[in-house]
Amino acid sequence: MPELRPTGVERRTFLRYTGLVSAAAAITASVAACGGPSSTGDDASGATGTAGTIEAGMSYALSTGFDPMTTSGATPYAANMHIFEGLVDLDPVTLEARPALATEMPKKINATTYRATLRDGATFHDGSAVTAEDVVFSFERILDPDNASLMAQFVPFLDGVSAVDAKTVEFKLKYAFTLFPSRISVARIVPKKIVEADAKGFDAKPVGSGPYKFVEAIREDKIVFAKYAQYNGAHPAKAEKMIWRLISDSSARVSAMRSGRVQAIEDVPYIDVAGLAGSAKTESVQSFGLLFLMCNTADKRFADKRVRQALHYALDTEKIIKTALVGNATAATGYVPTTHPDYHRAATVYTHDVAKAKKLLAEAGVGKLEFTVLLTDTGWVKDVAPLIQESWAAAGIEAKLGIAQSAAQYAKIDGGDFEVLVAPGDPSVFGNDADLLLRWFYYGFWPENRYGWAKSAAYKQVKQLLDKAAQAADESTRKQLWGQVTDLVAEEAALYPIFHRKLPTAWNDKGLSGFSPLPTTGLSFLDVGRA
Template sequence: MSSRRTPARVDRRAFLRYSGAVGAAAAFTGTLAACGGPASTTRSGAATDGGAGGDTITAGISYALSTGFDPMTSSGATPVAANWHIFEGLVDLNPVDLSARPALATAMPAKVNATTYRATLREGATFHDGSAVTADDVVFSVERILDPKNASLMAQFLPFLDAARAVDTHTVEFTLKYPFALFPSRISVVKVVPKKIVQADEKAFDAEPVGSGPYALVSATREDKIVFRKYAKYNGRYPAKAASMTWNLLSDASARVSAMESGRVEAIEDVPYIDMAGLKRTSTVESAASFGNLFLMFNCAKKPFDDPRVRQALHYALDTEKIIATAMSGQATAASGYLQPSHPDYAKASTVYGHDPARARELLKAAGVSALKVTALTTDTSWVQDIAPLVKESWDAAGVRTTLDIGQSSAQYAKVDTGDYDLLVAPGDPSVFGNDVDLLMRWFYVGTWPQTRYHWSGTAKGKQVVSLLDQAARSADTAARTALWAQVNDIVADQVPLYPILHRKLPTAWNKSALAGFSPVPTTGLSFLGVSPS
């Protein structure tokens, strides 16, 4: 753990010097082992890392392996991105624009009636062990997600799904509990796994995944690298165009930039905002607008954070525009609703938090709170570290004495999950699982987060949010769904138990002459589907 105070005022030049010192001196707590997942796994015949060039794609990834690869439970940024290449669903999201497209299915699932859909598997699809992908594998993949004993993260996205059955070896039928118009795209959260291999040893499968995607995993070492090889028998729409890939896991931002500048890698994600201009001299650098946000979450079971006026006060106290300009080189948008303005279903919330310290003091006084002291947990992600001193500066200026506690994500969430915290400032981006409003809202406002992390699900407003989302899910009318989502948007913006401070742009750098067909993605991770070394 590290607690430190920052100067009362921080201009840009002093801020950059200060945040660099923080990054070098901090003694961050926790280990990735707390998150589970393999420390290292290697298949026989593993490829070696020969560096960039040739028929290999080499990349720099900003996150270590924090979970395993089993798509039923994997939530870490890096394994989720790896799984885009290893697994397929009947339908997958295009990582570049998050649109849904057929993958193992020959077409988008067809509607039979209001509560029944069918999908047909493509002929000749096989898993990386050479076995055929069958309808039984699809049914197995669905059922293990729906089984409460498995505690799958994906189950929360499928509350409408009653059952799946194999009509024949290549046809699957889905029965819904109620009509759900978003089913054809939402089924993308189910990645199809080989029943025989998973049943034989589920833990081994988590460490050494076997899918039907264009790349197969060769080896993975938690804080070092992931190696993939082309799956030659893949017969889908997006075959591998490189013989192999090596993803170097470079959580240190300067190490990623150095690797890109030296040519040791051909692409990096999460370019530090301060390095964007410099990298543009040698690389292509682009930012993608995203749902990815920095959010503020309160322990609503702890006084005085159970009072929405206190939560609102801390949002009004934030000088978000200064944070964006100073720490992010303008590469973000202050939240004016739950969704980012570039989202097709964006709606401005009835409450928008501009910088208003006077309003913050009024709200604290109305709540009967004086001389408020807070300990703000933040994660050690590089861009969050850059922002943390300015968060403290904003709150201190509004009379809130703030202590920063910066630590590894696993350690910080361990505190959150035991209730040992005041508030958390952290990044979040469920759009890796889907981009529709229902999914994006359910991630943070239904289930685990409100029940066990910010303790809001038992409140009247918390229950109302769930009810409204359920009503929207059951509605076949687009306008009615939109109106219900707008109500949720307004409630969470007013109550702010967990709410975005800003939506960031994600800068990616790559060597355009070395990678043909590459595009940055609006989520964490890199996609090399359809990309070839040149």
């Protein structure tokens, strides 16, 4: 097997990455001071809610900046779908790959060579032309380990990217990778000149080639976009302006929807779905989106997989789903939900079995297990928290709840200061194939820097299986290998899903045209206008 480019974030680059995230949060908080509409005059005219403006209620705060190389926050990532383009993008509703800046899907020259041609007249929001040089730069900064790009783990097959001419880019692969045409959607194309001049400034005030351009962002308040009139791609803006209200409080989000202040909201509280149906259209879409349980395997207690397994067996997952989510989730029987085309039922399926949980703890030599479980303050996660605590208590496990904003929790985790985490996750925004979904949590950054799995034999085996699957020529072999990975991570339970949930969205179908709810976190207003 050929040697692969490291896809994890090494320690030296990890420290740089966490510093960038902290800086990005501070930068985005002060972007409003740099110009753009004031917070009291949301339209250029000074009026609010004109026919040309789409307003939306988002549930997640700005936890990172907007640089698409490092953005992992749900809200900035959703914003970037409107601001940036890749050569290839994923349809936000179907998750199917489609040409964006490229005139067509990349052409296969041979097993390890592809070419893509840029569409004529494509420009960035500063008016400069999008060139092959910008494309090469965008990929090279992802591949550079010093940049600690979160996207690097998804493109380990790339050997090099070069400009054939001003409009044509050639990709050289280390090995044949059949998912290449769709996988490069993880790379958004950025303007080389602007990024090289001021990378931190670009992270706070992004410049892309998409249908909407960035105007301003105020943390815990709003993000404002304006139509980019010079956009000449297939999905032009259908509204003159967008204002995304950052409303983390679920009841406030519902009130904004009911009052007509916004035309759509994500993450509708499950108990409010039926009540909103009279004033808005609501729909819950099955997603990969999961609630996962992650243990710090560097902690001696959780280094034993039997202890980690006991935490899963002790959970009354069906009760949690029925009570807190009103039935809008499915207990995990594999890494991906049963509706996913690459679903594999894991050899280890965690059912509610208190006796087995106690037996595993006893076998591991654990008497009284006490710890603090960190949880994010997302509305539905807070609803789930006491039920998780109750389940563990029934098995003699004492867990103290530590609930805080996502950024604060991950700051603790990235500093090694945690025991157990329960949190939502959804890497399907980057792509929906099993290779990508598995790599997010089990290859590179997460296992090496977050849950301390890097030195384990199981992790080495997972990496080998994923690399072997990536180079497999036929689909059946890939699926078989992905199934082996699923069996392994289920048994190890260092990080593993508790359930996959449905995503409830509400929108004014009389006020918006062309809107559809997404199977991923966030909202999309591509091809959506005011009715």
